[in-house]
Amino acid sequence: MRPSAFLATSSYAEGPPRQVPGFSGLHRMTSLLLAERMPTTGRVLVLGAGGGLELKAFADFNPDWSFDGVDPSADMLRQAGQVVGEHAARIRLHQGYVYSAPEGPFEAATSLLTFHFIPREQRLETLRQIHRRLRPGAPFIVAHISFPQSEPERSIWIARHVAFGAPDGTDPRQLESSRQAIATRLSILAPEEEEAMLHEAGFSHVSLFYAGFSFKGWVSYA
Numbered sequence: 001m002r003p004s005a006f007l008a009t010s011s012y013a014e015g016p017p018r019q020v021p022g023f024s025g026l027h028r029m030t031s032l033l034l035a036e037r038m039p040t041t042g043r044v045l046v047l048g049a050g051g052g053l054e055l056k057a058f059a060d061f062n063p064d065w066s067f068d069g070v071d072p073s074a075d076m077l078r079q080a081g082q083v084v085g086e087h088a089a090r091i092r093l094h095q096g097y098v099y100s101a102p103e104g105p106f107e108a109a110t111s112l113l114t115f116h117f118i119p120r121e122q123r124l125e126t127l128r129q130i131h132r133r134l135r136p137g138a139p140f141i142v143a144h145i146s147f148p149q150s151e152p153e154r155s156i157w158i159a160r161h162v163a164f165g166a167p168d169g170t171d172p173r174q175l176e177s178s179r180q181a182i183a184t185r186l187s188i189l190a191p192e193e194e195e196a197m198l199h200e201a202g203f204s205h206v207s208l209f210y211a212g213f214s215f216k217g218w219v220s221y222a
Contacts, residue, residue: 016053016113019165021212026112027057029210030141033219034108037139040064042107045133047098047126048114050076052083058110059087067091070101098126104133109140113215116145116186123187127201134222140203142194143210143217145182149190158182161214191216 017023034044041064049055049069058065069091071077077093084091094100109130118126130140147157162178182188189197191208195218198206203220210217 015165016051018167020113020215021164022210024057026143026210026212026217027054028061029217030054030110030112030143031058031061033141033209034058034065034110034139035062037137037221038065038107041066043068043104045101045104045106045109045130046070047101047109047111047130048117049093050080052080054110054112055080055091056084056087059084059090065090068094068102068106070094070096070098072097098129101129101133105135106133106138107135108138109134111140111142111144112217113144115142116188118187120187120189123189124197124201127197127203131202131222136222138222139219140198140222141209141217141219142198143215145186145188145214146191146194146216147188147214149188149193154188155183157214164213194218 020026040062044058044065044067046055046067046069048071050071050073055067055069058067067090069080071080072095074095077095080093081088094102111130115123134140145161148154158179161182162175166175166178194216195206198218198220203222206218206220208216209219
């Protein structure tokens, strides 16, 4: 998982729980969906693992799963190594993007709060690279910002997203800066586009399992 456009690495651990509705619940739901299909000693690919919060949550949930976490930020991976603590022996961290991930095959994959950082033109190939690293039938769970992209709905949802995640009393100028950053720096797709792209990449039985304000989450299968 990576920080939003207006969160520094140092404040990462505080940011997502404030910005993402039901943040800890999202981790628990993801763990339960993984457990439906995974063997007890399964191996999970975690794309966007920097920071380590979901790695720790998944490792806490099942003491026998192992993980390969991938993230482009060396600083965030160092933080992940500290956060996972006693679980470090079960976790391998890799700096880079999906092409840096081991070939697998994995029993599951996740990507939480990451895909809105991936440019639209790279989304489909990223999904395909995840798919080919999974065993047939393995679950893939993804959650990130997704809302309608036609105006005025897009601008309304950006403003809502910023307002929800901002501390009370935030300077209006900072809110406007955040709105501009999200509008120009993130790659946000409408929910129906997200589902269509998952299908195009080869995933089946795509189901929405989480909807928290501006965030959506889907489970699908290789």
